[in-house]
Amino acid sequence: MSAHPAASHPIGLSIRGGTKVYPGTVALKEVDFDLHMGAVNVLVGENGAGKSTMMKVIAGVEQLTSGRIEMEGREVHLTSTDEAEKHGIGMIFQELNLFPNLSVADNIFMAHEKTRGGIDIDAAEQRRLTAELMRRLEHDIDPDTLVGDLKVGQQQIVEIAKSLARDARILILDEPTSALSAAEVEILFRVIDELKAEGVGIVYISHRMEELIRVGDYITVLRDGAITGARSMEGVDIAWIVRAMIGDSSKEFPKEIDHPYGGQVLKVTDMRMADGAGGFVVNGVSFSLRQGEILGIYGLMGAGRTELVEAIMGRHSHAAGLVEVDGKPMGRASVADRIAHGLALIPEDRKHDGLVQDLSIRENMTLSSLGDVTRGGVHMDLGKERSRVKDFVKRMVIKIASPENPVSSLSGGNQQKVVISKALMTNPKVLLMDEPSRGIDIGAKAEVFRVMRQLAAEGLGIVFVTSDLEEVLGLSDRILVMSNGRITGEFTRDTATDTALVTASSVGHAPDLHGSESASQKEPA
Numbered sequence: 001m002s003a004h005p006a007a008s009h010p011i012g013l014s015i016r017g018g019t020k021v022y023p024g025t026v027a028l029k030e031v032d033f034d035l036h037m038g039a040v041n042v043l044v045g046e047n048g049a050g051k052s053t054m055m056k057v058i059a060g061v062e063q064l065t066s067g068r069i070e071m072e073g074r075e076v077h078l079t080s081t082d083e084a085e086k087h088g089i090g091m092i093f094q095e096l097n098l099f100p101n102l103s104v105a106d107n108i109f110m111a112h113e114k115t116r117g118g119i120d121i122d123a124a125e126q127r128r129l130t131a132e133l134m135r136r137l138e139h140d141i142d143p144d145t146l147v148g149d150l151k152v153g154q155q156q157i158v159e160i161a162k163s164l165a166r167d168a169r170i171l172i173l174d175e176p177t178s179a180l181s182a183a184e185v186e187i188l189f190r191v192i193d194e195l196k197a198e199g200v201g202i203v204y205i206s207h208r209m210e211e212l213i214r215v216g217d218y219i220t221v222l223r224d225g226a227i228t229g230a231r232s233m234e235g236v237d238i239a240w241i242v243r244a245m246i247g248d249s250s251k252e253f254p255k256e257i258d259h260p261y262g263g264q265v266l267k268v269t270d271m272r273m274a275d276g277a278g279g280f281v282v283n284g285v286s287f288s289l290r291q292g293e294i295l296g297i298y299g300l301m302g303a304g305r306t307e308l309v310e311a312i313m314g315r316h317s318h319a320a321g322l323v324e325v326d327g328k329p330m331g332r333a334s335v336a337d338r339i340a341h342g343l344a345l346i347p348e349d350r351k352h353d354g355l356v357q358d359l360s361i362r363e364n365m366t367l368s369s370l371g372d373v374t375r376g377g378v379h380m381d382l383g384k385e386r387s388r389v390k391d392f393v394k395r396m397v398i399k400i401a402s403p404e405n406p407v408s409s410l411s412g413g414n415q416q417k418v419v420i421s422k423a424l425m426t427n428p429k430v431l432l433m434d435e436p437s438r439g440i441d442i443g444a445k446a447e448v449f450r451v452m453r454q455l456a457a458e459g460l461g462i463v464f465v466t467s468d469l470e471e472v473l474g475l476s477d478r479i480l481v482m483s484n485g486r487i488t489g490e491f492t493r494d495t496a497t498d499t500a501l502v503t504a505s506s507v508g509h510a511p512d513l514h515g516s517e518s519a520s521q522k523e524p525a
Helices: 051-058 081-086 104-108 123-136 152-165 182-197 209-215 238-246 305-312 335-340 350-354 361-365 367-373 382-395 412-424 442-457 469-475 498-505
Strands: 011-022 025-036 040-044 066-071 074-076 089-092 170-174 201-205 218-223 226-232 264-274 280-290 294-299 320-325 343-346 430-434 461-466 478-483 486-492
Touching (some): 025 051, 025 218, 089 152, 104 152, 123 152, 182 201, 343 412, 361 367, 361 382, 361 412, 367 382, 367 412, 382 412
Parallel strands (some): 089 170, 170 201, 430 461
Antiparallel strands (some): 264 280
């Protein structure tokens, strides 16, 4: 799919001086962007670079703080998704926007129902048109099937059909292949070719760089809310994209606390977990961890990082693989059993998975270690509980007025410290941390990182997952890179660079980036 002369791809939409400010952050900075019709306009950048914000502005979900949007030389005001739709703009979000309890046909024509004389819904016509769309998309999906009964990849196809049914002239695809099988990806690319031939302008967001180079006609790169590269795709390679994403110079991040490592505390062998669509979200991952070591797992959305640490923690009974703590193999997948053997998890979504918002700070902190603050396993020893909570509040420097206040009253950073305290109260040997700095401010991040370094210095083994390059380079003693469920790179502090990590994270299925020895099998130095 090579790029064509710009003259054959007229500009259908432009952003000029686009700035979007949220409280505490500037998501877009004076952006100038041209969307070419009859072409695939790929958009790339690290997580948080501003890609989704820019697309939400075009789709009418968000409005610019300053700047303007033009279509056919005239300024337009896309104040809502309905307004954007009237201008022929459709967006398929990464988080699918479907009703699982309704049929495929009902979902496709939701709020755009086909009617008989404007009086009642013409269900037969909706089913007929849905069947046509499914044939066009090369999927044999019955229009009457409930969406909730479909695989995720099939639901993605239904989302695409929704936009096609509304005759979108500009179609925004946000990570459209993240849940698709290889065969479904090929079908999507054929559909994209058809849409291009019909003059549809497509914006394509993906972290998979080979995919971008294959499908794109034009490329725009965002870094920290600003455009750092915009050109025809002709002659673009992965090295050019990486330079535009992260700049030419690699940063160095010195560690603040250096200490010797102890013996092997965690070993994971051949961890696998099916994705429900015939593939694996975690596919043959093996690694080990030593006492006092901070092992960073870097990867992009959909790489399988969260699923890996959850499988290690025993959250998924269908996961297969061997987990050993201090040389002792774990049995069946059970969170309680893994906690008892010295594993603890700081989940990515602390509000949903890490805390009970209606309970007090004290009650949240002791949730995972109630057995340690009971007498005879029956009666709570409230004095002991309050004493332990007080110790951890001091140790973790948690800013609270009273431990009896609801945990929801705390800032994001202090809530995260409560989650970490809850985990530490179980006396773990290994701490699994999934995006530990997500949603907290810079000062709180520094505090959380200080705590992580101190815990490692005390001998705790830490595995932490992140999609932030600076974090993984700044905190890790060793780094594993994941892509498509596999380990695609392993780096020490001396060999890790931002360019190397980004390149490894965009690899499809390459288990070995280190010559003859598989990266997933190497032991730490």
